[in-house]
Amino acid sequence: MSEVLKIFTETLKDLWMTSGLNALDYKDIIMILISFLFMYLAIVKQFEPLLLLPISFGMLLTNLPFSEMYHPDLFTGLNAANEYVGVNYGDVLHDGGIIDILYMGVKLQIFPPLIFLGIGAMTDFAPLIANPKSFLLGAAAQGGIFFTFIGAAALGFNAAEAGSIAIIGGADGPTAIFVSTKLLSGVKSDINTGTIALAAYTYMALVPIIQPPIMKALTTKKERSIVMQQLRPVTKTEKVIFPIAVTVIIALLVPSATPLVGMLMFGNLLKESGVCERITKTAQNELMNIITIFLGISVGATTTSDKIINPAFLKVIVLGVLAFALGTASGVLFGKLMCKATNGKVNPLIGSAGVSAVPMAARVSQKVGAQEDPTNFLLMHAMGPNVAGVIGSAVAAGVLLSVVLG
């Protein structure tokens, strides 16, 4: 009987020693609570739920002790002498958990371009083709990226970290993940792709709250009431030529932007050609959804307590909101300039849509415009700078990569 009792107590002891409850420390508990907060925001408040929910669940999984799903050590790329030798993907496949294996798609920059393929297959560039000047608003709104780069430098971040934080201003999740993964590879830093993605997607969800006060503060009632001329119809041939031309021009000018712009335009060509219906549907739905799940959960898993519970993350949060605000302001101010140059034919409110965040930013332009004049429909006009912002942020990402990585 005493033998049975001994085995019983030892088994219980072993179970306790290997249980997560025994290893749980206060940092894990804080992270689990933060993951619950983001799940609440995604499910109840519907803040970018398609990505924030997988990200927050990935955060939960990675912070549960002994879950063995994600091993950050496998991705540091450091050898025993603490020198950077690159990630050994053989080790990841051999020793990694499911999230390690999925995270290879992020680390090898596969998922963000594939997301861009899906976005391209879903995007109608007709408003941009009909009014190509919208490209300028898409370029101006990238001011958020470059001005935040200055802010990050002022706060003491190095070039790779500053570039990763600044790209949040592009208001484009896949671009932010793509750039931060590349820039932070082999860099010893308190921030990582997970923290950048978390800030980017949270602020993207907050676009309807962040943008309107800035738009109203920088424009007059008269400017907000400007009714723009209807856009000209765009032919199918123009729609087919557009993605090919954009790919050639951007790839020749900024080759480092090609993975994003090239895939975006490939997706769009599939859609506009009208001859690849099955592939287009797959890119728009199944592929996009699968990659979204993989990307979300694996990026979420990188948000370990040491990356979130530190002062650097607070700085990222502050700089992230600054990036969005500066991007919005740059777009609106350039819109005002275009308004003056065209004798009042451009409503400056459409400038804020240049921050990307499709189609949320365009909806905000429509909403703020409709508050002044309910019969003023700016949505289609704002879609031009909005989709130009996607191309603009990809180009800005390419520039950051070439300048920072050399």
Place this chain on the structure above:
Amino acid sequence: MQMEWTYVIAVVITGFTVVFLALILLVLFISVMGKFFDKKKQENSSKPNDDETKVVKTQVPTVVENIVVEDTDEENTIIAVISAAVAMLGFKDGKQYQLKSVKPINSVKTRKRSAWANANAQENTNPF
């Protein structure tokens, strides 16, 4: 390692210049392309289209018969459908109607929306 300010300013200036340069090139290309296609469209529309004239000027019952003919031209098909709808109106009250012209409401000259179009656009954009 903290960055030097000259490097930071250089990154910002380079970034802005390259982004604007790339997008200005796209503006130029797409503007030229748009003008080319507009010109081509104008040339096409200035040429008289015998089939179209026939459909527009024909009495309603004849138009209904014309629909049977396989027509690949999308515009003609739409006009035929409109004519058929008008013909149905004629069958109801015993009168004959003639469709004289069909004009696009989104032409450059008539940019103002009708009250119905306004109401429709408002309803569609309300959720935003």
